Amino acid sequence: MVHTPLDRRYFLALAAQTAVAGTLPRSAWGARALHHDPFGLGVASGDPSPDGFILWTRLLGDGAPLADTALPVRWEVAEDAAFRRIVQRGSAMAMPELGHSVHVEIKGLPSGRWYHYRFHHGAATSRVGQARTAPALQDLPARLRLVFASCQRWEHGYYAAWANVAREAPDLVLFLGDYIYEYATPTDPMGLARVHALRHASTLADFRDRYALHKSDPQLQTAHAACPWVVTWDDHEVQNDWAGTTGRWDRAGFADLRNAGFQAFYEHMPLGAARLAGPGFAALQLYRRLAWGQLAQLHVLDGRQYRDRQACRRANASGAGAVPAGQCAELEQATRSFLGGTQERWLDAGLAQDAARGARWSVLAQQTLFSPRHYPSGIQSTDTWDGYPAARERLTASIARHTPARTVVLGGDIHQNYVCRVPKKAQALEGPAVASEFCGTSISSRSGATQVKLDAIVRRNPHILLARCGERGYGLAEITPTLWTTHLQVVQDPMRMDSTVHTLASFVVEPGQPGPVREA
Incomplete structure (x- = not known):
């Protein structure tokens, strides 16, 4: 057909x-x-x-x-x-x-x-x-119970995390990207939790089959049925490390792939027609705002569709990779954007609106780690916000202007738990903070890092309060007018459908006090 x-x-x-x-x-x-x-x-x-x-x-x-x-x-x-x-x-x-x-x-x-x-x-x-309706705009609810999660590669683990999310009885789930992975199952299945027979997704039929595979999982279905979800995407809904109109293929071939990925995403998500930005499925407007009364304003962002190509990325490379700091002049270009100019201006206006209406919390629901990471090796990531330092500086300045000390940034993508004080200046990591960040680990996808490497990063980055790569799970935020509490919930054994889930660590944030504090 x-x-x-x-x-x-x-x-x-x-x-x-x-x-x-x-x-x-x-x-x-x-x-x-x-x-x-x-x-x-x-x-x-x-x-x-x-x-x-x-x-x-x-x-x-x-x-x-x-x-x-x-x-x-x-x-x-x-x-x-x-x-x-x-x-x-x-x-x-x-x-x-x-x-x-x-x-x-x-x-x-x-x-x-x-x-x-x-x-x-x-x-x-x-x-x-x-399902539930949000509070009236003028109301100040006593609490919002919010789960944030990302990255659920089928082969890398079962979805015991989602079964526990349903037991948590949240008001809302924020899904921050990589709902599917486009890859075929590796030829060597050693160490995988499960396998599938689907080919590498490249057509609309392929993407539909991949979503049907993931959505066949009973634990994921239970989490979807438990409460409303607010969804955005990252790269694997289309192709690893895609950026704007750039992928591994030629422009025309990638446009066809992107349209197929966009359409399948829309077909399988609880999204309304307002998200269609056409013509057809050439664009979806996923950035949007959702108010939870006066308690919180959720700014849902799209860090893929409008971004500039990763700095110094080789043509036809399978991923964005990293570059030695100081050896990629493109990194420092002031015009390069992670969100695109239109979305940047929209977000700045939204933070100003939060300040005007007195929202207790401004929440940035986006894809990846926002805070800077200075690696001991001197390399610099190009696919996270580290690859777009001027764009990060503009957003940090916007937060400092409008909603300092009551903005919380949520992210995913990197398959690791990070908790950070967001510094006002990336060059002054021990200087004043303007926001708090919780970048969550994956539901099931493997990390690919070692704790030794993350510990070395923490030693060089005083604004990073926690960095862990050995666990999979999700974040649970309990938000009140006077306190934000994040529990890092982790799966005991991702290779078991019936695995238990426990709390790795909990952090609190108080309005007016930027930066999380670990609970004893």
Whole structure:
């Protein structure tokens, strides 16, 4: 089946009808119902607002792709798990152009409440998921319980972390990138937790298969069903270390790959039509703001789509690598950007808005380590913010202008836990800090570093309070108006589905006191 790019206006028209009960014509229900359970990828909700949220599911065939035809899906939102008090219901078409995914935009609900939802197709009913609306903008909730996580390579470990996330009962999950990995299973499976038979992803069909693989995991499905997710991407949703319009392939070939990765990401995430920046899937606007009343403003960032190519990166290189400090003049170019000029200005305006409205916490949800790392070897990473020092200085200055001492930066990507005082100047690591940073380890992906190397980095970087590479897991933040507490939750054995999870360390941040403090 050939998939042509979707016209944005056409899809917006489709998306607009999905949250309105009774909008499907009677003829839509003439499609032959499936005779198996089509909800094998589970359900999800996302992007809570004070009056609604996004609901997601995708229909699957019974061992073979579904026919190239639209299929009707009914949905319900209720106040109770038994669906005796239904507050909204409606219907939508699962379109083949979108891989038979459904994105329902719920609006008009009271703020600050939990709801249950489910989908139906024919006689089949999905599992029940939980979603919630955000607090009203003028409210100051007593608490936000937030999980942040990233990097879940299938072969490197089971998803016991996600099972424990569901038990944590968070209000929200922030997923910061690398939901899938595009690679084929290594030819030598020694030391892997599990394997798959999929080839290296390069087409839309490949990416759809890869998401279906990950979403088939029951522990990941349980975490999605437990609460709303707010998602952004990093590199492996397309290609390792891609940057803007640059990948390993020629520009035209990479554009096709990127479009396929973008479309598959949209099809499998609880995202609304507002994220489409078209034409087709040539762009997705993932940077956005979500307010949690007066307690926190979440600035969700996209550090891939708009960034400049990594400094001194070789043509057709498989990754960005690192360079000796002082031997790459491109690193110091003032115009180079990690976020792109438009997103930089948007974020600066958002931090100014936080200051004006008195938000207790400004949260930067982005992909990788923000704080500087000076390596004993003298090399400098080019794919993290270290590779974009002028852009980091501009953002640090924006934080210092608008929201000093109440900004928390969250990151992932590097498969290691880092806790840092964000210095006002990267050249003055022991100088004043302007923010706190928690860069979390991976859900399952291996680190590739050694603790000896990280300990040497800590000795040279006094603003780094903790650096660990031996654990996998996630971060759990408990946020109140007067205190931010982060628990680094780590998996005892990532090679076991039933592994326990424990707290590696806990840190607190107080408004007005930039920099985390370790709890005893």
